[in-house]
Amino acid sequence: MEPEFNRVAIIGLGLIGGSIAAGMRQKGLARSLVAWDANELSLSTGRDLGIIDDTADSIASATSDADLIILCVPVKAMKAVLQQIDLSDQIMTDVGSVKSQFLKEAKEVFGYLPERLVPGHPIAGSERHGVTAADPNLFANHRVILTPGDNADLSAVAGVESLWQGLGAQTIKMSAEHHDDVLAQTSHLPHLLAYTLVDTLSSGGDSLEVFQYAAGGFRDFSRIAASDPTMWSDIFQANKQPLLDILDRYVGELAKLRDMVSSENGDAMKEVFSRAKAARDHFSSIDRSSMDRSQDD
Amino acid sequence: MEPEFNRVAIIGLGLIGGSIAAGMRQKGLARSLVAWDANELSLSTGRDLGIIDDTADSIASATSDADLIILCVPVKAMKAVLQQIDLSDQIMTDVGSVKSQFLKEAKEVFGYLPERLVPGHPIAGSERHGVTAADPNLFANHRVILTPGDNADLSAVAGVESLWQGLGAQTIKMSAEHHDDVLAQTSHLPHLLAYTLVDTLSSGGDSLEVFQYAAGGFRDFSRIAASDPTMWSDIFQANKQPLLDILDRYVGELAKLRDMVSSENGDAMKEVFSRAKAARDHFSSIDRSSMDRSQDD
Known part of the structure; x- marks a missing residue:
């Protein structure tokens, strides 16, 4: 079978870029793969x-002679990368965690929204970093959200879909705005809450004990807070408004819970907790039946 | 070797009471074990x-002819149980998640703080419930916090310590107030935050998608929110002031984070997240070296 792509350019060869390269190589999806990274060691490691x-x-x-360009640099570096690409008929996609800002930046750089640009976000990750952790199966049984614009070229969309499906992932299309709202809720807010909790508790006088007697609750939070500080600071800024919107809704609900505790209103608390438990039990059973569990952001 | 205890009374034969009974039986810690539970089926199951x-x-x-009484009923039921005990020289302990209120209730019921009362809290648990899930090894390699009063009888304290050590746990003594502060931070606040998050997100219009695209962050939170609503409502009321204190500190820190996101102050965010990550990495390495991980409360 002929490879789906002739020459693929991967810009940014870290865990994600390296795993895409490793997976495409293993599945024979590209005739040849070229990579660029700001760190030369990553490139030589990738070749080794x-x-x-x-x-x-x-x-x-x-990128000049590639038929597929995959941008795997941090959210904050995307615009500077776009400015160095001479775009003609290459298909271009990315793996960033925030999509509206990326589309806006592409419009600013190119003066229009390129028809063959198909932004993407694989909902997969790992606690490991760098090209040395590259895993050809990182995306298997994970979801990838694609956010093509209204003017998107259908063959470019199909090409990016076949890339991800070739790596074992399931693709879903939605608008960039909707993606950013959903991810603000499922990923960005939980990370913000977890960082804040770990920082609040570890700055108190009991911090060693807090970690020693950590029960289930706190351990789960603290695991999240081991994520990369710079990456999350960048994501929060890039997805500022959706994050602030859901944060404000959350803080409002938390204030209601505070009142229930303060007034010892057990019935009201039980109602909220039962509703939360029922939603969790309901949705997690739907989710398990539809697909294996995703792991990270 | 002679059993440590002659007759042990377990009041409340659920997961915790049943696991204590199963462990004492397996290790030969008691000559005989008697149980009471409001649910007769639990008792007959325990005998079977x-x-x-x-x-x-x-x-x-x-409890009348026991030399050790272990109270394993929910926090809210403790006072009514104490009122039915004719206390002479039995050693008495409990397994409740909140300690100051329990000591206060004991003083109210008996008119003084009994010298042979040694309150305890095993930092262990399971997602399972009821006597049918009883596990003789539930407490192995877990911590148990004991909060004896200043007037506590030393032989009673030693007896309760040897009970837990006989079940494979490590015992630590601290004041009831300190216990309640530490647990408000490590367990009660995280549960309150998780319940609120799951309820906030599941009541929005995107709830199915929120659960479908749930990344690492939200999945860890939502697992916590599957805990028993009544138990947590009772715990929050019983430990109201320490919980409100740490909640208020948390909400204050969250407001600062909101300002950082709103003003796109990446440096300030990175500082907080790096501090949180460093604390987590530091303390979790200390904790792992000192003892196996606890699981739940």
Whole structure:
């Protein structure tokens, strides 16, 4: 069978970029793979691992003769990368955690929204980092959300869908705005709450004991707070308004719960907790039946 | 070797009471075990499982000839149980998640703080419930916090310590007030935050998607929210002031984080997140080296 793509350019060869390269190589999805990274060691490691064929010394040279460009740099670095791409008929996608800002930046850089740009976000990850942790199966049984614009070229959308499906993932399409709302709720807010909890408790006088006697609740929170501080600071800024909206709703609900505790209103508390438990039990059974569990952001 | 205790009365034969009975039986810590429970099926099941010798039809009859009384009823039921105990020289302990209120109730019921009362709280649990889930090893490698009063009889304290150590747990002594502060932070607040998050998100219009695209963050929160609503409502009321104190500190810190997001102050965010990550990494390495991980409360 012919490879789906002739030449694929991966910009940013970390865990995600490296895992895409490793998976495409393993599945024979590309005739050749070229990568660029700001860190030359990542590139030489990628070549030593055999997951890429060529390295490029500039984003322009990596992307000029590619038929598929995959941007795997941090959210904050996307715009500067876009500015170095001479876009003609390449299909282009990305893996960033925030989508509206990326579309806006693409419009600013190119002066229009490129028809063959199909933004994406794999809902997968790992606690590991860097190209040395590259895993060809990282995306297997995970979901990838694609947010093509209204003017998107259908063959480009199909190409990006077949890339992810070739790596074993399930693709879903939605608007960039809806993606950002959903992710603000399921991922960004929980990370903000967890960081704040760990920082609040560890700055108190009992901090060693707090961690020693940590029960189920706090342990789960503290695991989340081990995530990369710079990445999350960037994500929160890039998805500012959806995050603030859901944070404000959450703080409002928390104030109601505070009143219930303060007035010892057990019935009201039981109603909220029962509703939460029922929703969790209901949705988690639906989710388990539809697909294996996702792991990270 | 002679059993440590002659006759042990277990009041409340659910998961915790049943696991204590099963463990004492397995380790030969008691010559005989008698149990009382409001639910007769729990008692007959306990006898069928062979983890207790006798059942009692009243708290008074179960406890009158015991040398050790272990109270394993919900926090809210403790006072009514204490009122039915004719206390002479029995050692008495409990397993409740809140300690100051229990000491206060004991003083109210007996008119003084009994010297041979040694309150306890095993930091262990399970997502399972009831005597049928009884596990003789539930407490192995877990911590048990004891909060004896200043007037406590030293031989009673030693007796309760040897009970838990006999079940494979590590005992630590601290004041009831300190216990309640630490648990408000490590267990009660995280549960309150998780319930509120799941309820906030599941009541929005995107709830199915929120659960479908749930990334690492939200999944960990939602697991916590599957806990028993009545039990947590009771715990929050019983430990009201320490919980409100730490909740208020948390909400204050959350407001600061909101300002950082709103003003796109990435440096300030990175500072908080890096501090949280460092604390988590530091304390979790200390904790792992000192003892196996606890699971739940």
